[in-house]
Amino acid sequence: MRLIETIGKWLDARLQIGETIRETAEHSVPRDTASWFYVFGSAALVVFMLQIATGIMLALIYVPSAGQAWNSLQILNHSITLGWFIRGLHGWGSDFMVAIVLIHMVQVFLFGAYKYPRELTWMVGVLLLLVTLGMAFTGQVLRFDQDAYWGLGIGVSIASHVPLMGSWIVSLMLGGPIIAGATLTRFFALHVFVIPGLLIGFVAVHLLMVIKLGINEWPMPGRIVRKATYVKEYHELTKKDGIPFVPAAVWKDMFFSGAILLAVAACAIYFGPFGPSGQPDPTIIQTAPRPDFFFLWLYAVLSFLPPSMETPAMLIGPVVVIGGLLLLPFIFGEGEKSWKRRPIAVLTILLVAVALGTLTHLATYTPWSPVMDAWSSLPIPAEYLHNRSALERQGALVFQVKQCHNCHSLDHEGGKRGPALDAVALQLTDDQLIRQVIQGGGNMPAYGKNLSPAETTALVSFLKTLHPEGRPPARDAALAHAAGSVAPATHP
Ligand code: HEC
Missing domain, CATH: 1.20.810.10 (Cytochrome Bc1 Complex; Chain C)
Structure with a gap:
């Protein structure tokens, strides 16, 4: 007790704050x-x-x-x-x-x-x-x-x-x-x-x-x-x-x-x-x-x-x-x-x-x-399902179930976090579509672990149908070459 008092006095003599505190x-x-x-x-x-x-x-x-x-x-x-x-x-x-x-x-x-x-x-x-x-x-x-x-x-x-x-x-x-x-x-x-x-x-x-x-x-x-x-x-x-x-x-x-x-x-x-x-x-x-x-x-x-x-x-x-x-x-x-x-x-x-x-x-x-929620129940517009193969319709179902609609709009309906996908097939080839879905990127989640290979195939074949009538979807130049529609590309 005495020691504490002594230390206290020693400190106060130097700090001079005891009075202020009191x-x-x-x-x-x-x-x-x-x-x-x-x-x-x-x-x-x-x-x-x-x-x-x-x-x-x-x-x-x-x-x-x-x-x-x-x-x-x-x-x-x-x-x-x-x-x-x-x-x-x-x-x-x-x-x-x-x-x-x-x-x-x-x-x-x-x-x-x-x-x-x-x-x-x-x-x-x-x-x-x-x-x-x-x-x-x-x-x-x-x-x-x-x-x-x-x-x-x-x-x-x-x-x-x-x-x-x-x-x-x-x-x-x-x-x-x-x-x-x-x-x-x-x-x-x-x-x-x-x-x-x-x-x-x-x-x-x-x-x-x-x-x-x-x-x-x-x-x-x-x-x-x-x-x-x-x-x-x-x-x-x-x-x-x-x-x-x-x-x-x-x-x-x-x-x-x-x-x-x-x-x-x-x-x-x-x-x-x-x-x-x-x-x-x-x-x-x-x-x-x-x-x-x-x-x-x-x-x-x-x-x-x-x-x-x-x-x-x-x-x-x-x-x-x-x-x-x-x-x-x-x-x-x-x-x-x-x-x-x-x-x-x-x-x-x-x-x-x-x-x-x-x-x-x-x-x-x-x-x-x-x-995040409101669009999950939005149906895919009917014109996107018309005259589609079974696989493509299956893909539309995956699109629905995996809630892509939450971030992407089709025919102006749906989320706005990602770009509208109505004409996505014009810009991206199969490979790019697969990569985007599996790896995500640029604020889109990667779906790799959440899609089976069959689902991915179906989804991509559905995405491939998303292009305006009369304009063909994007194709890989190398494959296009094989089909003979583009001038031969020189490979290094
Ligand atoms: C959390 C929101 C979100 C969800 C859910 C989502 N995406 Fe995306 N998506 C994005 C964003 C953001 C971009 C733009 C990425 C960029 O700018 O690189 C994008 C880009 C894309 C692109 C490329 C579009 C282009 O024009 O370059 C495709 C294709 C795509 N998404 C498909 C899908 C599919 C299929 C699903 C469902 C399996 C899905 N997305 C779910 C946010 C999302």
Whole structure:
């Protein structure tokens, strides 16, 4: 004990921060703020620290490579002592953190705490929400399982709708045109260095302002915020009826944070870690990929929008929402704080909550991605089956069953991720068709393992029929030569 005290004194003589820390800890806060409504900010901080600790532990084992990421999660789940528990803590901690940050924001909004002089605190808080969501999204991609693969794939194909910059955004996100090793490396760097760096920086600024400006007083109906007088009134309040933050107000924070940590641990033990779901296999299109809970509503919105609205909504929606949040304290920087006198604020929260709840609910049981699902039941247009041989019709069936329609249109119906195939036989020879189907490439999955040789033959003979009437399909020059229709080619 004596030794610790001596070391402490030695350090403080040189660092000179003991006094500052004591003053900060004991600074006077309004008596009413020692309330259960004021515990969410500190709980978010505590869960964030849990995320850092468990994240570092996971990074020791996790391999950020497309070939090994999935395996390293299996090793964590099954071979390493308590590996599953650390994964569970990290995964559930992420969900809890997003939830607590949201609740904290709602509380701050309803209590008018964003008003003068705390506008900047609120704005940094909005940035904190965005980076927290960024962590949740990049983290889910690191699982690199079936859900992550398709969730990201669809997210990216949505991003590619952005006019002019679409393909640039895609290659920035993925590190190339397709989801591959470079994608994972990129998301790993984001999740482990870039976003946490931002998060720590924003948290520091946010906390500094909370301490400097003081905790928002309990909103009393009728107590009006005016820029000219607010700071003086606040100081009078804390002087007259203040209590020291430590120990009078802090114990509720500690109690609540402790309860949250226990809840995270309970979820990790009871429900276990998230996935990984199946190994990422681009050829399995029939999965119902789902993003993590907090992004479900977003996918629901996008799946219910008519395709023509997707691009405008994608471009305008985030700007309006984020811009609105950032501007809020400038528009309503003064005036009444109490939610009892701000019916519109309360209504707004209720509306947003009902909307998000409904969309999340819809997304949990409807196939939320028409882009991947809606066309699987589209029939192949009849004119493509007319006067065809049995083999060619068999091929049309393979085309149907293997969901090629999801990405390729025939007669203007079907997916738009790949090129329309109405005249594909004009451009590609048999060999090229076979290669494309078996090896995929350029954002098309390789079907090699998922097609029997008979199916491939049938499929290609169907594809060979896809050319406008009167124009012969492409042929290999060498074979054409054998048939005598082209001048002899000179072979080296
Ligand atoms: C996940 C979406 C997706 C699915 C599913 C898909 N493709 Fe593709 N396909 C693509 C993309 C993207 C391209 C363009 C590749 C490129 O640009 O190199 C493509 C290209 C092609 C081409 C070459 C077209 C050309 O004009 O060069 C053929 C042929 C083809 N696909 C056939 C099929 C068949 C047959 C199936 C079903 C077994 C299928 N595709 C399933 C996305 C898909």
